[in-house]
Amino acid sequence: MKTLSASFDRLPPEGLFLARWLKAPHRIGALAPASRHLARAMADQIGPSEAMVIELGGGTGSVTSALLDSGLDPKRLVVIEHDRVFHALLTRRFPLVTVIRGDAADLRALLAPLGIDHCSAVVSSLPLLSLPKPQRLKIVAEAFALLGERGRFIQYTYGAFSPLRRRETGLKGEVAERVWLNFPPAAVWRFRRREAIEAA
Numbered sequence: 001m002k003t004l005s006a007s008f009d010r011l012p013p014e015g016l017f018l019a020r021w022l023k024a025p026h027r028i029g030a031l032a033p034a035s036r037h038l039a040r041a042m043a044d045q046i047g048p049s050e051a052m053v054i055e056l057g058g059g060t061g062s063v064t065s066a067l068l069d070s071g072l073d074p075k076r077l078v079v080i081e082h083d084r085v086f087h088a089l090l091t092r093r094f095p096l097v098t099v100i101r102g103d104a105a106d107l108r109a110l111l112a113p114l115g116i117d118h119c120s121a122v123v124s125s126l127p128l129l130s131l132p133k134p135q136r137l138k139i140v141a142e143a144f145a146l147l148g149e150r151g152r153f154i155q156y157t158y159g160a161f162s163p164l165r166r167r168e169t170g171l172k173g174e175v176a177e178r179v180w181l182n183f184p185p186a187a188v189w190r191f192r193r194r195e196a197i198e199a200a
């Protein structure tokens with residue numbers, strides 16, 4: 001009998017994405033994967049010599065691929081993905097990267113067995129605004145508990161406004177880049193702790 005992930009093998013990333021969206025629209029949060037332009041704009045926020053980068057919501061791997069293409073060492077990248085089909089796909093596609101299946105709201109518990117308690121950047125494709133508020137705030141709190149003082153949380157959004165509200169999180173965000181060559185057009189946001197910005 002064919003396994004679930006094998007039955008998705010023949011689908012192109014766009015078809016697979018749509019199939020997973022039909023199953024859990026709020027959790028997938030988009031009708032199509034990030035374009036290579038959007039994926040590159042996300043990777044542009046990351047330097048090749050980062051201590052440790054955590055990617056949240058790897059999906060079909062477009063951002064993962066752009067991060068590796070930009071020179072990031074696969075040993076310094078961990079991807080968290082909730083969906084089992086996407087998790088299986090990412091594991092096959094990126095054998096040198098650690099891909100963990102789980103909820104980003106449990107980030108520290110997921111990383112603890114690997115001995116990871118710190119990272120320099122979090123790169124997120126999560127549909128933050130479609131997630132319930134307690135889960136969204138937990139994800140952000142978990143990410144910033146790992147991020148050092150100068151750590152960045154990078155997030156793309158299709159919305160016109162910030163994907164993280166300052167009054168909910170106390171974080172300072174700015175648009176790092178707008179990407180028109182994506183469906184729909186997107187903005188890459190960069191968030192840091194307010195104190196880190198004020199001290200800079």
Ligand SMILES: C[S@@+](CC[C@H](N)C(=O)[O-])C[C@H]1O[C@@H](n2cnc3c(N)ncnc32)[C@H](O)[C@@H]1O
Nearest residue numbers: 027033034057059060061062082083103104125
């Ligand atoms: C917009 S899609 C990611 C698209 C990805 N950048 C791509 O181009 O394929 C959002 C992803 O976040 C994952 N996701 C949603 N909620 C999650 C959670 N709480 N923890 C981990 N992954 C989650 C979904 O399964 C989906 O793969």
